[in-house]
Amino acid sequence: MRPVIVDSAIYRNGRRTDGPADLSDALDEARASGDAFLWVGLHEPTEAEFAHVSSEFALHPLAVEDALKAHQRPKLEVYDDSLFAVLKPVVYEPESDRVSSDELMVFIGDSFVVTVRHGEGAPLAAVRKRLEAEPEVLRHGPTAVFYAVSDAVVDHYLDVAAELQVDLEELEADVFAPAGGSPARTAERIYNAKRQVLEFRRASVPLAGPMARLTTGAVPFVHEAAVPFFRDVNDHLLRANELVEGLDRLLSDVLSAHLAQMGVRQNDDMRKISAWAAMAAVPTMVAGIYGMNFDHMPELHWVGGYPAVIVLMAGIVVVLYRLFKRRGWM
Known part of the structure; x- marks a missing residue:
């Protein structure tokens, strides 16, 4: 005891x-x-x-x-x-x-x-x-x-x-x-x-x-x-x-x-997400335009139309990437 x-x-x-x-x-x-x-x-x-x-x-x-x-x-x-x-x-x-x-x-x-x-x-x-x-x-x-x-x-x-x-x-x-x-x-x-x-x-x-x-x-x-x-x-x-x-x-x-x-990190994440979304929006928009199947689109019958569109989309994405990278969004 x-x-x-x-x-x-x-x-x-x-x-x-x-x-x-x-x-x-x-x-x-x-x-x-x-x-x-x-x-x-x-x-x-x-x-x-x-x-x-x-x-x-x-x-x-x-x-x-x-x-x-x-x-x-x-x-x-x-x-x-x-x-x-x-x-x-x-x-x-x-x-x-x-x-x-x-x-x-x-x-x-x-x-x-x-x-x-x-x-x-x-x-x-x-x-x-x-x-x-x-x-x-x-x-x-x-x-x-x-x-x-x-x-x-x-x-x-x-x-x-x-x-x-x-x-x-x-x-x-x-x-x-x-x-x-x-x-x-x-x-x-x-x-x-x-x-x-x-x-x-x-x-x-x-x-x-x-x-x-x-x-x-x-x-x-x-x-x-x-x-x-x-x-x-x-x-x-x-x-x-x-x-x-x-x-x-x-x-x-x-x-x-x-x-x-935590707030700063969340803002950084949101900027990165926004930057990637902006870069993805350009080819999506271009592809959407040519996916509407209009008859009167002369460039569709041009031999270099497809490569030109691809180069245009890639160029815009590269420009946006460099712009976002310079501003610290990437």
Whole structure:
């Protein structure tokens, strides 16, 4: 059976220590110590599984509902006994050039941190391992955990944006290649890239408001000393948002250029068709005149009439061909 509580530990003065298995006893011990806090990590809990945790930590029912249902926008909400934040880590799949987003909920309160993960993209295991190797950071308590998680999520935004930039450069090269490719396939790739950028923006852009709020130092359960660190995270987020907005604009330009190229190619094809039709019309017209079988057509009785008509038709076709060739229609 899949474990709901992935990890649970008391951190005293920045170092992991053994504690009671019961969450209530562990929380009481952390609060009694004064320099410790409890960090509980959960993965996709059901309502029944999360009920015990929410009751032990006195989590607000609205926040609990959001944590269970997922599909939330990034946000930051303050309740009487806790702070609730929603982050959306993004994952880039190089095999399919696809961007997907997961969800990560963080509860912060008096001497505790509860993280709820939906999906496999949240970097919590790596963050916990890194923090445990840096006790001088972890000793700052739940605020340090919240900062480290936010920083890891936002830094990965920049990595994914770089991967999307590479995909866009490859797409641009294909669109503007002399030989070109299948117009339908190219258009499909452009629209698919725009969908990936849209998925990225749904995760990163709404986070700008909550992250800017954390830089003010007026958020409960977050130490004012952490403001410079959250300001750094906010700077990285703004850079990621600028990158993804630039990618979106470039994709729109690439799509416009591709549609313009298709229009030019269609015009070229129509000119060629028109030129060939004009050249075919001349012998057709001449043949039609002599196919009407009138009696009074003197040239029909002339020995050189047939060769003369053939030469006339060929000459007119050659003149038209050279004319169309000079104008770039052929």
